[in-house]
Amino acid sequence: MQLPPLVAKVSGDALWSLMVFLGIGFLLPRLRTRTTALTALLFSFAIECSLIYHAPWIDHWRSFRIGALILGTTFHWPDFGSYTIGVALGFIAEGLLLRRG
Numbered sequence: 001m002q003l004p005p006l007v008a009k010v011s012g013d014a015l016w017s018l019m020v021f022l023g024i025g026f027l028l029p030r031l032r033t034r035t036t037a038l039t040a041l042l043f044s045f046a047i048e049c050s051l052i053y054h055a056p057w058i059d060h061w062r063s064f065r066i067g068a069l070i071l072g073t074t075f076h077w078p079d080f081g082s083y084t085i086g087v088a089l090g091f092i093a094e095g096l097l098l099r100r101g
Contacts, residue, residue: 013082
């Protein structure tokens with residue numbers, strides 16, 4: 001079963017920003033959850049804004065699969081909402097886990 005294109009796009013970007021949230025939390029475990037979420041959101045937004053910039057050297061890196069996965073390929077305003085959803089899911093999940101732990 002395939003997801004509708006809009007759902008696939010939003011969920012992919014949300015998962016990417018959730019991965020950023022988890023990565024920052026793993027690398028910097030002493031950060032408060034709120035700080036981790038803000039850092040992940042700012043990082044995700046910065047990567048999206050970097051897509052406005054096109055120079056041969058960065059477009060070269062974006063032409064590789066790993067570069068495209070990390071840096072993205074095209075700028076889309078709606079991606080900011082997807083990133084916010086992904087980080088919010090991480091923030092909420094961590095908050096629920098910390099209350100139970």
